[in-house]
Amino acid sequence: MTDLHWLGAAEAARAIAAREISPVELMQALLDRIGRLDPKLNIFIRLDGEAALAAARAAEAEIRAGRPRGPLHGVPVGIKDIFDVAGLPTTCHSKILIDNIAAADAVSVARLRQAGAIVMGKLSTHEFAVSGPSFDLPWPPARNPWNTDHHPGGSSSGSASGVAAGLFPMALGSDTGGSIRTPASACGIVGLKPTYGLVSRRGVFPLSFTLDHIGPMTRSVTDNALMLAVIAGHDPLDPGSAAAANGHYAAGLGRGVRGLRVGFVRRFHEIDMPAGPEATAALEHVARTLQAEGAEVRNIALPPLDEFAAVNRVIMSSEAWGIHGPWLRERPGDYGQLARRRLMAGAFLGAGDYVQAQRRRREMIASVEEAFREVDVLLCASSMDPACRMDKPAEIERTFPRQARTPFNVTGHPALAMMAGLSSGGLPLSVQFVARNFAEATLFQVARAWEQAAGTNRKHPPIG
Amino acid sequence: MDKATIELLARRAGLEKALADFPEDIVIAATQASGAAAKMKAPTDPRAEPWPPMRAGDGL
Numbered sequence: 001m002t003d004l005h006w007l008g009a010a011e012a013a014r015a016i017a018a019r020e021i022s023p024v025e026l027m028q029a030l031l032d033r034i035g036r037l038d039p040k041l042n043i044f045i046r047l048d049g050e051a052a053l054a055a056a057r058a059a060e061a062e063i064r065a066g067r068p069r070g071p072l073h074g075v076p077v078g079i080k081d082i083f084d085v086a087g088l089p090t091t092c093h094s095k096i097l098i099d100n101i102a103a104a105d106a107v108s109v110a111r112l113r114q115a116g117a118i119v120m121g122k123l124s125t126h127e128f129a130v131s132g133p134s135f136d137l138p139w140p141p142a143r144n145p146w147n148t149d150h151h152p153g154g155s156s157s158g159s160a161s162g163v164a165a166g167l168f169p170m171a172l173g174s175d176t177g178g179s180i181r182t183p184a185s186a187c188g189i190v191g192l193k194p195t196y197g198l199v200s201r202r203g204v205f206p207l208s209f210t211l212d213h214i215g216p217m218t219r220s221v222t223d224n225a226l227m228l229a230v231i232a233g234h235d236p237l238d239p240g241s242a243a244a245a246n247g248h249y250a251a252g253l254g255r256g257v258r259g260l261r262v263g264f265v266r267r268f269h270e271i272d273m274p275a276g277p278e279a280t281a282a283l284e285h286v287a288r289t290l291q292a293e294g295a296e297v298r299n300i301a302l303p304p305l306d307e308f309a310a311v312n313r314v315i316m317s318s319e320a321w322g323i324h325g326p327w328l329r330e331r332p333g334d335y336g337q338l339a340r341r342r343l344m345a346g347a348f349l350g351a352g353d354y355v356q357a358q359r360r361r362r363e364m365i366a367s368v369e370e371a372f373r374e375v376d377v378l379l380c381a382s383s384m385d386p387a388c389r390m391d392k393p394a395e396i397e398r399t400f401p402r403q404a405r406t407p408f409n410v411t412g413h414p415a416l417a418m419m420a421g422l423s424s425g426g427l428p429l430s431v432q433f434v435a436r437n438f439a440e441a442t443l444f445q446v447a448r449a450w451e452q453a454a455g456t457n458r459k460h461p462p463i464g
Numbered sequence: 465m466d467k468a469t470i471e472l473l474a475r476r477a478g479l480e481k482a483l484a485d486f487p488e489d490i491v492i493a494a495t496q497a498s499g500a501a502a503k504m505k506a507p508t509d510p511r512a513e514p515w516p517p518m519r520a521g522d523g524l
Contacts, residue, residue, distance in 0.1 A: 310503035317497060325477070332482035332489075340486060344493035347477035348465070349501060358514035359507040 004029040005166035006460060009075050009223040012169055013116075016063065016074040023063070023074030027056035027118065030076055034120075034167050037464045040148050042140045043162040045081045046088055047121040052076065055118040072230060073116030078171040080159050081122040082129050084203040085109055092205050093125045095138050095334045096327055106203025107238070108172055108214050108231040115230040120168055123158030129179055129207045130155060130320065131338035132396055143390065144186060145461040146427050150387040151396060153186030155179040159217045160187040164461055170227050174204060175213045177312050178382075178405030181417035181432065184217060185403075186387040188419040188428030188459060190224045190447065191217045193405075195437045196412030197242030199228075200235035208319040209240065210358075211312065211409045220457040221418070221448040225249040228440060244438045252445030257293050260446065263300030263375035268404040272305040275384040275402075282420035282429040283381055289453045290379070290446065300371050300378065303364060308407040311364060314349060314357035315410075321346020365411045368434075377446050378434040380404050382417040386427035404432060414440050416447050419456040426462075470494040 004026050007015065015021045031049050038044055059074040079085055082092050084102035091097050105113065113119065124142040126132055133141035133151050142157040144150040145165035152161040156173030160183030163171050173180040175193040184191025192215045199214040206212055216227035228249050235241040264287050269275040275283070291297045321328075324343045332340055371378065384402040388395040408415040413434050420431035431450070435443040451457050465473075474483045474490050483490055 306503055307505055310500045313496070313500035314504060317500065328482060329478040330481070332479070332486060337486075337489065340482070341489045341492045341496070344479065344482065344489065345497040345500075347479055348470070348473050348494040348497035353501045353504075355514055356506060357504060359512045360504060362512055362514070363507055363509070 005033050007169060008220050009072060009169040009218060010226050012075050013072055017068060019063065023056040023059040023118070024053065026074065027053055027076060030120070030167060033464060037165055037167065040143065041145060041161055041165055042124055042142050043078070043158045043165070043167055045091060045093060045122045045124055045139050045158070048088060048119065049121070052118050052120045059116065059118065068116070070115035070230070071226060072112065075117050075170070076120050076168045077112055077117045078120055078123045078159055078162050078168040079109060080125050080156050080171065080173050082125055082174060082205040083109055083172055085119055085122065088122055090122070090205060092128045093137055093139060094127045094339070096331065098138060104203065107200035107235050109203065111231050111233070123162060123171060125157060126155035127336050127339040128205070128324070128343070129174055129176060131342045132400055133157070133390055134336040134338050136336045141390070144387050145463045146188065149389050149391070150427060151186065151390045153183030153387060156183050156217060160184050160189055160191065163187070163189050163217050163219055165463055166460065169219065170223055171217045173215055173217045175215055175409065176207045176211045176316060177409055178403055180215045180217060181382055181405045181415060182403065184417045185382040185430030186428065188456070188461070189217060189219050190221055190416065190418045191215065192224050192228060192416045192440070192443070193408065193414065194228060194232065194440055195242070195244070195414045197240050198232050198244060198438065198440070200238045200241055202235055202238045206323055208316040210319065211316055213409065221444055221451050222250065222253055224416070225253060225444045247438065247441055249441050249444055252441045253448045255445055257290050257295040257446055257449045260295045260377060261375040262287070262290055262295045262297045262446070263371055263378045264297055265300055265302055265378055265380035265404070267301060268305055269381035269384055273384050273402045273404070275381055278423050279381065279384055279429050283431055286420050286431045286450055287379060289450060293449050293453065297379070298375065300375055302371060302407065303367055305404055305407065308364060308410050309401065311357045311360050312406040312410050314353050315361070317346040318349050318354040361410050364407070368407070368411045368413060372436045376435070376442060380432050380434065382430035382432035386423045386425065386429060408434055413437055414443055416443050418447055418451065419459065421454070422459070465494050465498045
């Protein structure tokens, strides 16, 4: 059998249900691995190991008694520390909320528990899910398991790094300007930003109300579809929640891409933010592979990246200022420098800027909708560069904005980032697929075809 | 944005403490904001309405 720490969520759930492995054995193996690797990776803000073991014992007893709870019974999960988990602190990796104990689970956490998943603890993030890796916060920043001198992306940094390193098979992340897909790209895992409103945001500390998305982070496309099926669904108490029915997300897995029309948005990485030769070659390889599998690949045009980025920045800064203004006035020294700079920007924008950004957003949504009249899926860059070293703040500042993820926070379309290959330096390169609203099943269908052809789910970092 | 305008806007926003303790951060935040606003194109259609956060019921 595969090493326990590389078991995916679906494989683990199946093996637990069949009583081939015990959830206690799995949990203990992961806790041992965390004990060895977390001092190098800084994944956990709060490891809840005793409670996780107790839950694993309870799951074992339930399964023995023939009382299965759901499709993730006994499967461990990591939770980004902006999601509420009852009884644990939700710190947002910040001194501001260091003593903030959650009274109840976030809806997505509750749904995972109802499906039988076991919460292992709370994970590193960029402070308040914004900015970048910081060394002036109460906890150190997470590191990349492919090379611990390099950053793991963010803001869902602990989620991606921990999944990639085999500390847990799945994690929850949030994405306002790319915060699921950035670290998924840097760490070589599968990160999905679902359609806006598909997954409830209730119980998750907000960054920007109209841009925030909650989504699954896993090592395989199959696990991602499984996790989405558990957490998706209407929440009448989330004002942004869509009343869309929970789809059959795994329906297209294994169906291949024959006949699908794929629009390749080359301008993002060729004109707007020229990517390096390795990243470009990896994207072309993905396109050729899908074509060889029977997809029809054609070029497609969208507005330039910097326009999407500007709209995203104005909306995010304005909405985040609404949330953080009172603390920034009274306790500016309790923020790290990066977050303080980013979050104060909203103080310098006017109501007119915000309204214009939301109006322009509507036009940008229309331009992406127009593209989907011609194709079924978009293929484009995620990150233009592999993750750089953590001790090079100028390089982090230069490369972090070199990405094509913000367009789909602005438009709300579902977007998935995953590994496209490895650089000559042994770091993940990435690709992004985008689909029509609520067409996550199509996204998984294409992503699975690429994963199957390239074997990306079998590539693991050389750690521990 | 010049220094006097930045200070005026910071005070109007109630950021006196940050202005005193982190003046460089204030300048960077103001520069980020004005840069983003300047890069944004105005909507082409005067009738374009702001995007609603979500049209609940039928999805987007």
